[in-house]
Amino acid sequence: LQELPEIERMPASKGGAIAKAATAVGAAIGADALVAFTQTGTSANLVARYRSPIPIFAFTPEESVRNRLALLWGVETFLVPPVVHTDEMVRQVDAALLDLGRIDRDALVVIVAGSPPGIPGSTNAMRVHVMGNAVAELAPAYRSE
Numbered sequence: 001l002q003e004l005p006e007i008e009r010m011p012a013s014k015g016g017a018i019a020k021a022a023t024a025v026g027a028a029i030g031a032d033a034l035v036a037f038t039q040t041g042t043s044a045n046l047v048a049r050y051r052s053p054i055p056i057f058a059f060t061p062e063e064s065v066r067n068r069l070a071l072l073w074g075v076e077t078f079l080v081p082p083v084v085h086t087d088e089m090v091r092q093v094d095a096a097l098l099d100l101g102r103i104d105r106d107a108l109v110v111i112v113a114g115s116p117p118g119i120p121g122s123t124n125a126m127r128v129h130v131m132g133n134a135v136a137e138l139a140p141a142y143r144s145e
Helices: 014-029 042-048 063-069 086-099
Strands: 033-037 056-060 075-079 108-114 123-130
Touching: 014 033, 014 042, 014 108, 014 123, 033 042, 033 086, 042 056, 042 075, 042 108, 042 123, 056 063, 056 086, 063 075, 086 108, 086 123
Parallel strands: 033 056, 033 108, 056 075
Antiparallel strands: 108 123
């Protein structure tokens, strides 16, 4: 059988465009993971839609969302406390994935999230992160006061 070409369609939303871009960037840079912070599960769902071979981790403060995302193709979920700043999100990624040995220090991950955090449907940011930088507090934004 001949393989069918992939149907290329434009994302219908800002969040969809961010998710598609994150998947493409992850593939281009050889990222070890794609991470979605999500209040409702939509961001993780949008990332998973592209069926990337890169592992997908979803972080949410909502237990019901975590339970629903556990059924989503290729997504491993984490229940985390709510955050106020995106830098706190990155600290949570470092702490959870490094502590569990899911990702190595210095690995690249692509993070999608809404800024400010906690607003459903606000996915508007993509960030390439070097694992360990937040917990090591290398950048001024990560330093504890």
